Amino acid sequence: METPKNEQxxxxxxxxxxxxxxxxxFPKKPSGKFYKYRSYVSYFLxxxxxxxxxxxxxxxxxxxxxxxxxxxxxxxxPFWPQDFHLMVISMIIGVVFIxxxxxxxxxxxxxxxxxxxxxxxxxxxxxxxxxxxxxxKQIRLAKQPWNAEKIRKRVLKWIVFFIISFIIANVFLAYxxxxxxLISYITGNPLDHFSTLISLLIxxxxxxxxxxxFREQVCIIACPYGRLQGVLLDNKTINVAYDHVRGEGKTGRxxxxxxxxxVASGKGDCIDCFQCVHVxxxxxxxxxxxxxxxxxxxxxxxxxDHIMEKVGLPKGxxxxxxxxxIVKKSPFKFTARMKGYSAVLFILIGILIGMxxxxxxxxxxxxxxxGQLYQHKENGIISNIYTYKVVNxxxxxxxxxxxxxxxxxxxxxxxxxxxxEVPKQGLAEGTLFIELHQxxxxxxxxxxxxxxxxxxxxxxxxxxxxxxxxxxx
Numbered sequence: 256m257e258t259p260k261n262e263q264x265x266x267x268x269x270x271x272x273x274x275x276x277x278x279x280x281f282p283k284k285p286s287g288k289f290y291k292y293r294s295y296v297s298y299f300l301x302x303x304x305x306x307x308x309x310x311x312x313x314x315x316x317x318x319x320x321x322x323x324x325x326x327x328x329x330x331x332x333p334f335w336p337q338d339f340h341l342m343v344i345s346m347i348i349g350v351v352f353i354x355x356x357x358x359x360x361x362x363x364x365x366x367x368x369x370x371x372x373x374x375x376x377x378x379x380x381x382x383x384x385x386x387x388x389x390x391x392k393q394i395r396l397a398k399q400p401w402n403a404e405k406i407r408k409r410v411l412k413w414i415v416f417f418i419i420s421f422i423i424a425n426v427f428l429a430y431x432x433x434x435x436x437l438i439s440y441i442t443g444n445p446l447d448h449f450s451t452l453i454s455l456l457i458x459x460x461x462x463x464x465x466x467x468x469f470r471e472q473v474c475i476i477a478c479p480y481g482r483l484q485g486v487l488l489d490n491k492t493i494n495v496a497y498d499h500v501r502g503e504g505k506t507g508r509x510x511x512x513x514x515x516x517x518v519a520s521g522k523g524d525c526i527d528c529f530q531c532v533h534v535x536x537x538x539x540x541x542x543x544x545x546x547x548x549x550x551x552x553x554x555x556x557x558x559x560d561h562i563m564e565k566v567g568l569p570k571g572x573x574x575x576x577x578x579x580x581i582v583k584k585s586p587f588k589f590t591a592r593m594k595g596y597s598a599v600l601f602i603l604i605g606i607l608i609g610m611x612x613x614x615x616x617x618x619x620x621x622x623x624x625x626g627q628l629y630q631h632k633e634n635g636i637i638s639n640i641y642t643y644k645v646v647n648x649x650x651x652x653x654x655x656x657x658x659x660x661x662x663x664x665x666x667x668x669x670x671x672x673x674x675x676e677v678p679k680q681g682l683a684e685g686t687l688f689i690e691l692h693q694x695x696x697x698x699x700x701x702x703x704x705x706x707x708x709x710x711x712x713x714x715x716x717x718x719x720x721x722x723x724x725x726x727x728x
Contacts, residue, residue, distance in 0.1 A: 270475060270538055270548075279397065280471055280538040282380070283390040283530070287557025296367055297377040304370065308429035308437075314650030314679075320430050326680070332611070333648045333680065337618050341610055348603045353480075355596040357487045360575075361494035361545075365480065366552035371465070371473050374423070376536060376552065379416060379466045386412045390533060416467045417459070424458035471537045474550055481547035488545065490578040491590055495551045497525075497542045497573050498581050508542075511566050524568050531555035531573060541573060617653065617677075618646045619707045621719040624686070629722045635693040637723045643669075644684040645707065645715075647677040655710045658687065662704035663721075665691040689721060696723045 272278040310317040312331030319328035327334040327342065334342055356364060365372055387393050387408050399405055428451075429437045440448045465473060474481065488494070502508060504523030511526035525542065532540045534555060537548040541555045559573040579585045621643045630638040647653050657674045658667040669675065670686040677683040689703065700720055707715040 270472060278538065280536065281390045281393045281397070282536045282538075282554070283534040283558070284384050285534050285552075285554040285557055287560060289553035289557050293367055293553060294377065297373045300368065300370075300373055301377065305426055308426065308434045316433060318430060319433060321432060323432075335618070335646055335648060337646060338614065341607065341614070344603060344607045344610070348600065348607060351596060351600045351603060354487060355593065355600055357483065358489075358492060358593055358596060360551075361488060361492050362481070362484060362549065362551045365474060365478075365550035366495075369550075371478075372550055372552065375466055375470060378419060380536075382415055382419075383412060386415070413467065417463055420462035420466065421455075421459045423462050424455050427458055427462075428455055471548075475537060475548050484545070484547060489592075491588065493575050493577050493580075493587065494545055495541065495549065495553060495556060495573065496545070496576045496578065496581060497531075498571070498576065499542070499544075500581055502542065502572050524563070524572050526562065526566060528562055530558045530562055534558040615715055616647070616649045617707065617715045618648070619705075619715045619717045620644050621658075621687070621705060621717055623720060623722070629724070631724065632690070636690050637693055637696065637721075638688055638690045639721050641687050641689060641719060642684065643687055644682055645677050646682045647679060650679050652679050653677040653709050653714070655708075656683070656714075657708050659706045659708060660689070660703060661706045661716065663691055663695045663701065665689060665695060667705070689719075691721060691723070693723065696721075699723055699725045 270278050270280060307318040308316060315331045315333050316328045317331055319326060321327065325336045327338075329345065353364060383393070387396055396405055396408065425437065425441075432451075440451055445452050469477075502523045502525035504517070505521035507523065508525035508527045509517075509520075509522040511528075515522075517524070531542070532538070534557075535541065536552060536554065537550060539546050539548045541549065553575075556573050556575075560570040563570045563572055577585075577587065580587070621641050624640045624642055627640050630640075632638055643658070645653075645656060654676050655674050656677055658669070660667060666689070668688050668690075670688075675683055675685070691701070695701070700722055703719050703721050705717050705719065706713050707717065
C-alpha cells in the first residue's frame, strides 16, 4: 500500500535523500527570545563543564570519574568502591528525573542541556557561521569547486575544530584521571606519558569526527533517548509543537497575500514560508507533528514568531504546547502518571540523602583469612588470623590507628605494627590476630564488635566472626 504524500516523511529520516545518501543540513542562523535564553543556559553549562574538574572542595575535585583507580567525586563528595550502592541510587535518580522531565516537557533536555547539542549549536556552528557565513552562503560554498576561497575557509574551519576538539579531550581526560595529574602531564615531557598522549589524540579524533562530520546524526541515529519518546510522551506532554488547528484552518496553509482575506478564504495562519524547516538543526518539518529527530531546540519557535510579526499575524503558531492544549484548549494538568514519577523521585532522593548522612569518612573491614582454622594456645587461648583493610575517604592522613575489642575481652595484634597510618584518600591493609579466652566463647562462632581508633578517638566500628572448638559451646 502506497504511503499518502503527506505521510511520506515517516518513511525516512530528514538527513537521508531519495538516493539513500547523506543529506547535509545547513540550518539558518537562529535568533530570537528563546535562542537568547538558550545561549545563557549553554554558556553557564559550558563554563561549568570546563571548570568543574579544576575546582576543589576540601581538597576533593568537584567532579571526578576515575574508573581505572575506582575513585569518584560527585560535587566534592568522594565515593569509593564501598560506596557503589550510593552511585547506583544516584544514577537511578538521574534516570527517573529525566523520565519525569520527558513526560512533562518532552525532549527539552536535548535542546537545552545535552552536551552534544550545546557544543554543536553554541560552539561549532557559531564558528561555522563566522567562517563560512549563514545558510545560503554555506550551501553555495558546498556546491562550488575547490578554489582558493573554499580551501581557505574549509581548512581554517577544520583547524579551529581540531583545536577545540583537543581542548575538549583534555577536559574530558581531567574528569577521568584528575586535573592535578593532567596538569603535571601537560607541563612535563609528553614522551614520559606517551600512552596517555595517544589516548588524548584518539579522544580528540572522536570529538572532531562527531562535531565536524557526524553532527546531528548522533541525535537521530546513535542516541536512544529519541526512541524513548514513543513510550514516555502522550497528548498531555508539553512539546515544541505546531498549532495545526490554527495553522491549517479549513482549507489548509497557503502563501501570504496582502490583498487576500485569509479568514474568508478559510486558510490557516501558516504562510508556508518553510523558514521553520530552514532553521531546524536536524532538517525536519515541525508541521508534520512530533518526530524523534526533534530535539526541542526552539529555533523554529523564534523563526515562526519573526514571520508572524512581519505579516501581522499573532505569534505562537509554533510554541510550547501539548496536543490536548492545541486541540481542546485544555490547560496543563499534573497527571497521575506525573505524580507517580514525582513520588518515586522524592523517595529516592530521600533515601540518598539519608545514606549520605549515615556514610562514614573511614570504612574498615576485617575478614578471616580463607582456608585458615583457629589455633588452640596455652592457658585456654583461642587465636584466629584475619586480613584488615581501612579506607580513608578524607583529604587528611589518619595517624596512630589501632584496633580494640568492644564486645569481648581479648587482644588484637597486627603483624607489622600495633599502630599504623592511613594515607589521605588511600587505604591501609595487612594481617592481624585476635585472641580470646575459651571462657569468652558461648558458641563455636562468636560475632565480635571491633573499634577502630585514631589515638583515643573512635573513628569507626566493624564486626567479624571468631571461630572456636565445638566443645566450648
